[in-house]
Amino acid sequence: MEAYKKLLLCNKAWVAERLAIREDYFERMVAHQTPAFMWIGCSDSRVPAEDITGTEPGELFVHRNVANLVIHTDFNMLSVLQYAVEVLEVKHIIVCGHYGCGGVRNAMSNKSLGLINKWLRHIKDVYRTHRRDLETIPDFDQRHDKLVEFNVREQVQNLAETSIVQQSWARHGRPFLHGWVYDLKTGYLKELALMKAGAQLEDIYRYDFGPPKE
Numbered sequence: 001m002e003a004y005k006k007l008l009l010c011n012k013a014w015v016a017e018r019l020a021i022r023e024d025y026f027e028r029m030v031a032h033q034t035p036a037f038m039w040i041g042c043s044d045s046r047v048p049a050e051d052i053t054g055t056e057p058g059e060l061f062v063h064r065n066v067a068n069l070v071i072h073t074d075f076n077m078l079s080v081l082q083y084a085v086e087v088l089e090v091k092h093i094i095v096c097g098h099y100g101c102g103g104v105r106n107a108m109s110n111k112s113l114g115l116i117n118k119w120l121r122h123i124k125d126v127y128r129t130h131r132r133d134l135e136t137i138p139d140f141d142q143r144h145d146k147l148v149e150f151n152v153r154e155q156v157q158n159l160a161e162t163s164i165v166q167q168s169w170a171r172h173g174r175p176f177l178h179g180w181v182y183d184l185k186t187g188y189l190k191e192l193a194l195m196k197a198g199a200q201l202e203d204i205y206r207y208d209f210g211p212p213k214e
Contacts, residue, residue, distance in 0.1 A: 035061040038084040038093045038175070040077070040155070042068045047098050047182050052189065061088055067103030067151065068095055069122055070158040078164070085168045085175060093159060093175050096189070097152040098182040099145050108144060123147070126154045149192055152179040156193045161205040169197035170209055 018025040038061045039049045049055075049062050063080040070077060084090045097104075106113060107123035127134060130150045137143040156179040159165055168174060179193030 029058050033058050033061070033088065035059050035084075035088060036091045037061065038081070038088075038090045039063070039096060040065075040068055040070060040093065040159075041096045042066065042098055042101060042103065044098060044101065046100075046184055047096070049096070052182060052187065061090060066116065066119055067101055067107070067123055068097050068155060069119070069151075070095065070155040070162075071122055072158065072162065078162070081159075081162065082164050085164050089172075089174070091174050091176065092178060093165075094178045094180055095152055095155045095159065096180045096182055097148045097155075098184060099148055100184045101144075101148050104148050104151060105144055108140075108147065123151055126151050129154070149181055152181055153193050155179070156195060160195050160199060160201060163207045163209075166201075166207050167209050173197045 015026075035058060037055070037059065039053075041047055041049050041062065041064045043064045043066050049064070050057075050060055053060065061080075061084050063077060065074075065077065072078075081093075084093070103120060104123055106116075107120040108127065113120070127147060127150075130147070134143050134146060134150075137146055156177050159177050165175070165177070174197060176197075177193075177195040177199075178191070181190045181192055182188075183190065
């Protein structure tokens with residue numbers, strides 16, 4: 001059997017399983033979605049957002065890229081963020097990295113990998129910011145894990161520095177921003193960071209939106 005055909009067969013089995021639980025399982029989701037959570041995760045195939053959080057279709061609005069980055073010139077990510085915050089009105093945004101991340105590992109090296117060099121440059125910047133702490137860790141794997149954590153924290157900070165999030169904080173008091181890391185070896189998620197509406201930011205990153213428009 002061709003590998004892709006297995007996926008189609010599994011889909012049929014999954015549909016049958018869901019319909020056995022509830023006949024209108026799919027019909028009730030056709031008209032709209034109201035997820036409470038947005039997930040910004042790594043593209044790594046070993047980190048399936050819905051599976052590791054036990055969420056059902058319609059509960060998690062997902063954006064994934066290499067090494068779960070929040071980059072202020074990435075219009076793909078920003079478009080997803082704006083839709084999640086302003087249209088879907090999500091209450092929580094989760095940035096989730098994972099130990100064993102290939103993007104982070106390659107960013108720690110001097111390898112030239114082509115176009116992705118430009119993307120991984122942002123992780124190199126995180127390394128430079130935390131160089132002093134990272135280079136006190138002699139073991140490479142442990143240093144890699146610590147950079148994964150620093151990277152998650154940095155991306156949460158980047159989220160808070162967007163005008164999209166700050167405007168929603170000012171007008172609606174949401175969303176909460178979370179930084180998590182997933183352990184491939186155990187399957188567990190670890191909480192690293194939490195930022196609530198009005199969290200302290202450097203003045204240079206704060207926006208003044210003025211009074212709400214009528």
